[in-house]
Amino acid sequence: MTSGFFDSHTHLDEEVFGDELGDVIGRAHGAGVKWMVTIGAGATLDTSRRAVELAQREETVWATVGIHPHHADLVSDTAIEELTALAKRPKVVALGEMGLDFHYDFQPVELQRDAFARQIELARELDLPVVIHSRSAERECLDLLCAGGPPKRRGIFHCYTGDVATAEAILARDFWISIPGIVTFKKAAEMHALVEALPLERLLIETDAPYLAPHPHRGKRNEPALIVHTATKIAEIKNASLDEVAQVTACNAWQAYFFDRHHHGSPNVS
Template sequence: MFVDSHCHLDKLKLTKSHGIDHVLNEARAAQVEHMLCIGVTLDDFHEMQSIVGSHSEVSFSCGVHPLYVAKHGFNEQGLRDLCKREDVVAVGETGLDYYYDKEHHRIQQDSFACHVDIATTLKKPLIIHTRDARSDTIDILRNGHAERCGGVMHCFTESLEMAEQAMDLGFYISISGIATFANAKELREVVRHIPLERLLIETDSPWLAPVPYRGKENQPGYVQHVAQCVAELKDVGVDEVAATTRHNFYHLFGVQPTPLASES
């Protein structure tokens, strides 16, 4: 059975006939037993929770994505209060993105450092988004003593050196459907070198659907294709990838395994 360690269920194009229950039933049919639904703004958190909060196979994080912090603002006390909730198992999505936002580095850095402080205080793991900001990302994690809470570098596309630096701080490396893309040769080489015991798998749905669904809306059920890609790269069985990444997820986030429910 699989765990999707990073998805945005509230961002799916849900309809009356293709609502959240349908999405979760499709995930169950694909042997996905648990999903972590990621918060990207404080304003979105309560709506996200209202959409999927009644489903035991879904856990939540709370944070302000680096690409949203300049536009939506950053309420430190509001974030701290939400992250204290028992149903919030992680802090983030946070981090730095200098690829898409070349103007607001300081705002991103201040927000990121605050997320790290909250995570270490609450002892909840961090969910990190990083792109074209390798040195600053690691520096903020080190300066904030992020090894005290650990976390995951989600949808990882950076260098093996950065992965090793993150793992030295107790972080896991999460692989998305990008690894299945034909132009992802460097990433696949990184995956080959990372111990399976330090990997997670994710969809980042509704984005980045893996081959053979590339270009379509991603779904948590597609995480099995990420697992298959990792298995091929590491020359192990997909069942071993599923079992190890499942164990890694529950160990990191302190979530209890969810018995796979039958379709409703």
């Protein structure tokens, strides 16, 4: 039995869970998932509102609020005002997910950059960490985060699929990297090499549920209970025990969301 998993990035507000959400959370607890962060990132600010409401109801769930780069056109003075108010609600632990996506390019690049920059500035003002979406734009995200000085509380590059050199630059700037279920895929050699190269002490784990279900559930609806597959693969790559991966990545998630990078204590995750 492990000390407990921390799913650092999930989307429990998604309609696909519907009336099953209670069962999904129950299965997570049964699988040893003790902590979850549900991410505000939908096509409207309703996603962030629902994330906050869910965190109020569920003891083991926290929330983030933010505007995804796919919906960068939502960012306005009014939206920033509402994000500010939502971010001050109890159990909101970060802003995001925010960032850049040059893979799908659903929004013009300059619009994405502006939306990202405005949310970074809000994170500085509120002293909150950030959750970063950086698909095919990892280096660009890091550069924009560090222009004018990165947020004091730094944050997490979620679902990281970039190269090792950029990952090392991210870690050198005191950000964290979160590993998704992609690491379990048989042909994910680059992801395996990434995990092998990076120190476990700087990694988080996530499901990104309901997306990116790990092997052997690939192609099906993902949920937090399946994070055990991701942790097991990381343990295999790092030649570590499953309990060590669970405990270290949980401590890392607590540090990322709740403490400054140089906090001198460690949460009790046993």
